[in-house]
Amino acid sequence: MKKLSFKSSMSALPLVAILRGVQAYEVIAIAQVLKDAGFKIIEVPLNSPNPYASIKLLNEHFGDELIIGAGTVLSCEQVDLVKQAGGEIIIAPNVDTQVIRYAKQLGLYCVPGFYTPSEAFSALAAGADAIKMFPADTLGAKGLKAMMAVIPKDTLVLPVGGVSAQTMGDFLAAGAQGFGLGSGLYQAGMHKDEVATRAKGYVEAYQNAMEHA
Secondary structure (H helix, E strand, O other), rough: OOOHHHHHHHHHHOOOEEOOOOOOOOHHHHHHHHHHOOOEEEEEOOOOOOOHHHHHHHHHOOOOOOOEEEEEOHHHHHHHHHHHHHEEEOOOOOOOHHHHHHHHOOOOEEEEEEEOOOHHHHHHOOOOOOOEOOOHHHHHHHHHHHHHHHOOOOOOOEEEOOOOOOOHHHHHHOOOOOEEEEEOOOOOOOOEEEEEEEHHHHHHHHHHHHHOO
């Protein structure tokens, strides 16, 4: 199967699954139900147990079909470790231009987190593939709409943090082009069947929001 690029993955379904707290022994089963629901991008935050082992397993099992990477990446050293584990995408809660540039030098996708227009422009200038608005629930759709008046229109902006099925439509109307889904989709210790149910709910909510956008 031909490997999807970040852009084609976002076109297919622009929802990033954030598996904070996932254990390596369960990560394959959880990723499988996410893949079955249509997810194309899976993030293992580095403050999860044994994250590099999980990323390595995911890459071995789904590397040809999904984009696998790490979240909460805060240093160039961590970027190296993610790449060594087979990760392809670097996601961060902040804008560290050194980390962004280094990730791009290594041929990785990079999605840093921003909260202000200045941070958004700094991230884009450093080469970010997309930017995540974090935490999204405090800024809200109104905050995003105000910033989208100045952020370049072709920018992939993903609200992350407290995104619910009910708020997706407002964010999309404000200019969002996708979402990162954390505790509303997966919480540490959650059974894969519950993850499957939540994943299906989010996919349906996104599709419904797009139909009414």
